Amino acid sequence: MPPRFRFSIHATDGKARLGTIAMQRGEIRTPAFMPVGTAATVKAMKPQDVRATGADILLGNTYHLMLRPTAERVDRLGGLHRFMGWDRPILTDSGGYQVMSLAELTKRSEDGVAFKSHLDGSRHLISPERSMEIQRLLGSDIVMAFDELVPTTSTREVQAAAMERSMRWARRSRDAFDAGGAHPERAALFGIQQGALDEGLRKTSADALLDIGFDGYAVGGLAVGEGQEAMFDVLDYAPAQLDPARPRYLMGVGKPDDIVGAVERGIDMFDCVLPTRSGRTGQAFTRDGPLNIRNARFAEDQRPLAEDCACPVCAQFSRAYLHHLVRAGEILGAMLMTEHNLFYYQALMADLRDAIGTGQLSGFASAFRARYHARTA
Amino acid sequence: MPPRFRFSIHATDGKARLGTIAMQRGEIRTPAFMPVGTAATVKAMKPQDVRATGADILLGNTYHLMLRPTAERVDRLGGLHRFMGWDRPILTDSGGYQVMSLAELTKRSEDGVAFKSHLDGSRHLISPERSMEIQRLLGSDIVMAFDELVPTTSTREVQAAAMERSMRWARRSRDAFDAGGAHPERAALFGIQQGALDEGLRKTSADALLDIGFDGYAVGGLAVGEGQEAMFDVLDYAPAQLDPARPRYLMGVGKPDDIVGAVERGIDMFDCVLPTRSGRTGQAFTRDGPLNIRNARFAEDQRPLAEDCACPVCAQFSRAYLHHLVRAGEILGAMLMTEHNLFYYQALMADLRDAIGTGQLSGFASAFRARYHARTA
Numbered sequence: 001m002p003p004r005f006r007f008s009i010h011a012t013d014g015k016a017r018l019g020t021i022a023m024q025r026g027e028i029r030t031p032a033f034m035p036v037g038t039a040a041t042v043k044a045m046k047p048q049d050v051r052a053t054g055a056d057i058l059l060g061n062t063y064h065l066m067l068r069p070t071a072e073r074v075d076r077l078g079g080l081h082r083f084m085g086w087d088r089p090i091l092t093d094s095g096g097y098q099v100m101s102l103a104e105l106t107k108r109s110e111d112g113v114a115f116k117s118h119l120d121g122s123r124h125l126i127s128p129e130r131s132m133e134i135q136r137l138l139g140s141d142i143v144m145a146f147d148e149l150v151p152t153t154s155t156r157e158v159q160a161a162a163m164e165r166s167m168r169w170a171r172r173s174r175d176a177f178d179a180g181g182a183h184p185e186r187a188a189l190f191g192i193q194q195g196a197l198d199e200g201l202r203k204t205s206a207d208a209l210l211d212i213g214f215d216g217y218a219v220g221g222l223a224v225g226e227g228q229e230a231m232f233d234v235l236d237y238a239p240a241q242l243d244p245a246r247p248r249y250l251m252g253v254g255k256p257d258d259i260v261g262a263v264e265r266g267i268d269m270f271d272c273v274l275p276t277r278s279g280r281t282g283q284a285f286t287r288d289g290p291l292n293i294r295n296a297r298f299a300e301d302q303r304p305l306a307e308d309c310a311c312p313v314c315a316q317f318s319r320a321y322l323h324h325l326v327r328a329g330e331i332l333g334a335m336l337m338t339e340h341n342l343f344y345y346q347a348l349m350a351d352l353r354d355a356i357g358t359g360q361l362s363g364f365a366s367a368f369r370a371r372y373h374a375r376t377a
Numbered sequence: 378m379p380p381r382f383r384f385s386i387h388a389t390d391g392k393a394r395l396g397t398i399a400m401q402r403g404e405i406r407t408p409a410f411m412p413v414g415t416a417a418t419v420k421a422m423k424p425q426d427v428r429a430t431g432a433d434i435l436l437g438n439t440y441h442l443m444l445r446p447t448a449e450r451v452d453r454l455g456g457l458h459r460f461m462g463w464d465r466p467i468l469t470d471s472g473g474y475q476v477m478s479l480a481e482l483t484k485r486s487e488d489g490v491a492f493k494s495h496l497d498g499s500r501h502l503i504s505p506e507r508s509m510e511i512q513r514l515l516g517s518d519i520v521m522a523f524d525e526l527v528p529t530t531s532t533r534e535v536q537a538a539a540m541e542r543s544m545r546w547a548r549r550s551r552d553a554f555d556a557g558g559a560h561p562e563r564a565a566l567f568g569i570q571q572g573a574l575d576e577g578l579r580k581t582s583a584d585a586l587l588d589i590g591f592d593g594y595a596v597g598g599l600a601v602g603e604g605q606e607a608m609f610d611v612l613d614y615a616p617a618q619l620d621p622a623r624p625r626y627l628m629g630v631g632k633p634d635d636i637v638g639a640v641e642r643g644i645d646m647f648d649c650v651l652p653t654r655s656g657r658t659g660q661a662f663t664r665d666g667p668l669n670i671r672n673a674r675f676a677e678d679q680r681p682l683a684e685d686c687a688c689p690v691c692a693q694f695s696r697a698y699l700h701h702l703v704r705a706g707e708i709l710g711a712m713l714m715t716e717h718n719l720f721y722y723q724a725l726m727a728d729l730r731d732a733i734g735t736g737q738l739s740g741f742a743s744a745f746r747a748r749y750h751a752r753t754a
Binding site: 068073084085320321 | 416417418420421422423445446450453454455460462657676677679693694695697698701702705707708709711712713
């Protein structure tokens, strides 16, 4: 029987770690990138094709799923894994971020966040307890504590108050999770560090989380418009404030060079909509930087999206064909661009893991950046 | 070396025929259903997945492809097969039907049809000669003669004039095809019978086509709103007016019970957007008739779309999941519904071929109709 949750570090290189998380539904190689499966689907991808890109774990969005098809329905249908045909680990977010960015008429209180659905105007509440219940009903493997977000441009006073509330909610999340019946025997719970761009607040938050105790720790509240430099400034100290024996997860990140820099700073897990969303709008990731396949210069370009890419899309289709499909608004264009981008992200993670394992991360990262930015420079 | 075009009839059952068409790019089992790949893609499907449904041949639309990406560009990129990643036969229509249903400001003359593109307003002409040139540039395996269509509700005088013109265009198509360089060594040319619902006009049209001589013959001008009964009335006599040693192709048909009835009347080939288009709007075909997966009664239905279906979608996903995906507007919903529907159509063709081969078509067709219509009765 595999363990509920066991994080093993196999090698380190500077602050970076090569590891695995063993869980009952499978192993997660870290540093890991989690494709986002918002509404019980990684958009435009079959689950077996997502797996074939190298993904060990998906992310599901609590906010979307609680509204449609609802957590209770997913539970009656046997849980999210069975519903969507993915039998490996799933991490669910807490709903905290999206309720504040997508819902209407949100009203925050110490209890939680009341809101109206952006789909049908129905009224809901997410509290720490309700978030734990939803994630349990979904059958999540890695459950995120419910937290409160405020813009990084808020005053320090507002940031501090939101962080303090998030820490009270982290305690309530822990308690509700632990009271959640059989679920904790399989699932893990992660706490989320807040504190915006303030080292002192980050430290206070980390200490509060460590005092409660979690299976892993997320660095939250970043990648919300502060820019890469400000994000890296936080990542220069924030990971070290957390438990070094536990995985560190940078939520919502990011661009390929964000990921490389964050891995160098000790981050083990990532999620982002960028490879899937960009795929649907015609942006392809390559080692030579992103390219927009809609550009007229690709109309008769017989090369694959990336000549050094081993993905099935690059093996079979030309830029000219993808240019045509995307320009014509064909669904196959979204499918193939997404598949390539997810392969690119997983290949990047595999390269990072190899580099850490062989102690060559610094050289890899320099070469990566030089090539990735050469075309735009 | 496979032949350019060889139609073999292996068995007959009443008027129905079981056969194969051998061509250089592969064999086509008849009766055959051709999925429609309008803009160089069967919508929402990878080419290898289309093949896995059992399709031996695709249809490509001359009108769409001449406008985007243009036949000349497809030619420069190595032809339609290479462009879209499909190495088996492709039949292209002549552009005649779609230029009259989709283009703007069409102006018909004895030369051909002048029109403005529905995409960008650019001006074009399709004549028999230009249609042959476009289909040659695309690299089509089965080329359709260019014909003129008028509504089945037109006067007999208008019908007769359109049919006569179509026969003059059939001769010009034959001449232009034969002058088309290396292409005729691999490609076949089909003539199209016109004459609406009039047996005399159909006979005149058939005789004109037989006089010119084609590799196969299409029954054109049907499935345009006349209803199944009127269509079957024509199919009771039209196939016998054509060359019995050549394949007979009923263009744009149809619903499953249309196909069964047409096979009983001697038709060998079909194409229709119904399985793909319906898939994108949430309609699934089953042996118990069509079902609309958006219907609320499927929200928690754990059964597959069809319990007796061997397709990968039915093996893996529930009606409840597909209901969710289609309701949420997810691309995966369009992908999976399309895949199931194409499997359904190919399974129906395989069943029809088996029934003809074993001399049981009449019993098969009766049982098919009884079951297909039972639920709606």
